[in-house]
Amino acid sequence: MKTKFFNLFNKNAPPRTGIIRDFDKKTTGIKVTVFFVYIVCAIVVVLALFPIYWVIMAGFKDLREFMSSTLIHPYAFDFTRYTTTWNQLNIIQNYLNSFYAIIGSVVSALVFNGLLAYGLAILKPKGYKIVHNMVLVSLLIPATIALVPLFINIQRFNMGGFFTPLWLAAGANAINVVLFRQFFLSIPGSIIEAARMDGCSQLKVFSKIVMPLSKPICVVVTIFTVNGVWSDFLLPFLVLGVGQWQTVMVRLFVFSTQQTINNDDLMRAVVFSMVPPIILFFIFQKKLTENIVTSGIKG
């Protein structure tokens, strides 16, 4: 990050790689275009970051100031406003709940999606194509459409009120299955054959050969699952309700639709909900952007 940033001011820039080539004559037209490119990029940076900056600043305001001040910055940087809201909402409990939801979901996503993809990519038992096609169709139908009956089933099986349905739901993710399958297909068949010859059972091939070779895709699936579970609130809201297991986003959803909270506290709650994913992003930023570029898929 840092080195790349300084690159911006480095005289010895690397050669051009885009549509505009170093071959291009240094006409005014080209120069203007290059200038325009950087202007747009600067605007993009402001658009992407300013709202985040604003909400953090808004968190320093109290209700009266928030409702009446026409300044971006607060009158004073009173950090106790954040700590007060933090303590008052006892949001640490919601962080923990989100954490539980994430851990179970990641395990479930890796194991169940991985096993299904293993079947579809490598084992290929008779009739697997039907399942494969059904998984592909699932990609095309938004899960939201199935929300109402799913909710009813969860209530019927009396699974409401705890994380179980959320964990298991992560095991039915069509995108993950497709990702795993694509990756498994690229594993040379000879390696798997050799393991079979050595008498490895099918499951052992999965756990000892296929998964260890698939670390990159496991990382991608994990990142997507973490991000998805952290942000999700519709199914979690229907499953967890307003009970003690509320995740951060469910809490925020209840706040935002019922307004049982003052606007200034709401802005601080928004900040609390943004901080963990932003921190995680900057830690795993390289891995994430590279993996998306190489696997060419969207989160």
Added chain:
Amino acid sequence: MKKSLLFMVVAIFILLLLTACGDNDNTGSGSIASEGSAPVTTAAPPEEIEDISIDVVDPYLTATITLGNWPPDTAPGAELALFEGFREIMRAQYPNVTVVPAFFSYTLANYLPMARGGTAPNLFQPPFTDPPLLISQGLVADVTDALAEFGILDKFSPSYIELLGDENGRIFGLPRDGYVLGMHINIDLFEEAGLIDEDGLPMVPRTLQEVAETGRIIREETGRAGLVFPASETFGGWLFTNIAWNFGATGENAIQSQDENGRWVANFTSEPMIEAMYYIRALRWEYDILNADATTTDWAGSHNILGTGQAAMNFAANDSVAEPTAGRGLPVESFALIPFPAGPGGAYALTGGTAFMFSPDTNHDQAMAVLGFLRIIGVLPFVDDDTVAAMRAGASAARDRGVPVLPPVPAWNDDEFIATQRAVADEFSNVDMRLFDDFFNSFTDGTITLRGEEPLFTQQMYRELTAAIQRIITRENADVLTALQQAQDRFQEFLDDEVNR
């Protein structure tokens, strides 16, 4: 091969176990109280029972109850301490009853999954608009026997029996408190606009026309909105029906009525309704006194805006006086509550309230224990040491928090109880009652007629009316009659679909 099969079986087994675990965790955590979850240590007879003169208290009652009326963790410490005190009294009087606090901010959307999943608290507090739906859908427990055994069934007002009961005379809840719609006033803005009389009191509007004129002065003098009008979702229609009544949308011009064939008809295009909508239109386009974001402002938002001094007036009720004051920081001295402004067609004020109801899995013992707790917190018609102490503690805590301490709108037919409530409010009064007397006198001296909500699907009706209001206040040249006609057609479609088949 065999090994892998075994592994699969184990995996599936674990899967099933996980599901089961979920349920176990649920009940184990004590967040729900199903019928069988009373503590095992039941038989222990209470060793030292206080000398309790109240004969409804049954010290041998055994139950676990979850109480949704508990204040949230985020509530001020004093309020939580108050409830901890109630819990102590409960423990002394009902040693075998376990009280589980479970703050629950009721909305239908929240309640449904919890009621179905068995995680709803035994006691919760829906507004008076919802009991008919909850009862017809089987989502609340029948507590008729418990109420009778507790001896409070005969103190119900007949209207509440109708509201909280079904056609077989079974009763599913009890009233918590009533509200009467009036108007909240931010006195600071009246002062800033020079609207203060020689006694130092704000010159508040008495009629809807005066609301418009007063609002204009405030807008001109302070730049702030004269009136905050929450015109999102259903709130706009809710307030609009009251305005329409005062333009005369009652009697033969009633908003909802049954024709001679028993068919329910919506009448949004009567002369009074049209005038009322022209009034709203004038507030926006002629007097320009509404808050800018009216169509996305909801009930809580309106209190935000009045409490932080962004608007001077708000149509709101006596049960929400804590919102702009203690909740949003407006000092009690700067707050007044006045009667709903009269209109050319009458002076009505919408009355409604909040009920206590019980989750569908609540059994008789749990209902009895909940009633025992409600008596202790002073909301049941009993006058004894416990209830008086609770009322005083509640009033004292409210005063400390900066909530105006006001006499309640009676929920029970019990003169002694009402008189006690009034006396306690007097004792802890922290406001200049001249700013509130008009409101409380208006419905006892008859200057204002109290009126309940329209009979059918009010939420749906409010939604349609709100949509019409949104159109009128966002498009200057929108036609009033067309908007109302469309809302009427839409609601009539709904009525025909739901009740007129």
Added chain:
Amino acid sequence: MAKFKQHATSWFIMLPGIILFGFFLWVPLLQSVRMSFYRTRNIELVEFVGFDNFISIFNRHEFRQALVNTFSYTIWSILLGFLVPIFLALIIGETVRGKGFFRTVAYVPNVLPGLAAMILWRAFFSAESTGVINILLGHLGIGPMTFLTEANWVIPIIVLISTWRGAGATALIYMAGLAGINPELYEAATIDGAGIWKRIRYITAPAIFNLGSTLLILQIIAIFQIMYEPLVLTRGGPDNASISLMLLMWNYAFGGNMDFGRASAVAVITAVILLGFTVLYQIAQRRKVDWD
């Protein structure tokens, strides 16, 4: 026999995944269809009513409005949500210095939880003088404007916010596609005197055409799911101007009337429309969607 055993074990290995897909997706989808033909009370099916739910919702103005709105969402999301990432990818691809920085920063809004982003933008578009955009306009000497109360503006605003969140991530995918273009093509074109527009037209556009069409169909599927965005921002208002099919489904089911039958009818109609889009797409492609 051994072969059969092997097949059986393979199926066993896939079984947990299949069960989960069944429970969370396939069975509920079928149930949706079934439930749309029933009158419901609470969560129970009361009686079979044929197409009554469908007829009834087609007679309801809010459904017709939601249907129209959903197409309006789709058009706006093609204009903004589809084109902006391509533009962004082209632009960032042209930078030499700071490319990694721009790429990363453009991605940042995507990691914010969608709900948090919506609440944040609600404050931006507030019509009060304290709304952030109004504050900024104030600096330019422009008086406060209303945004979310304007029936014609709400859908573009909602799509704009979604684009703000998603464009950086989608652009990254295009950048991957652009990186796959052989630079010699450009160089040859440059030497032949082809200007920038010609290069984009004849080299870049064909190269990312397939990727673009796949992303377009995914974009349309995503826009049909739009629900919490208007729920948080406008509650579907003003006057239903921003209600979407999925939000209407949510409202029917969880918004006060517990009308699961009509909610399912809305879901089924949405699914049918989406399948229609997919079929159209496949015909246009004249070959199987290349998921593998």
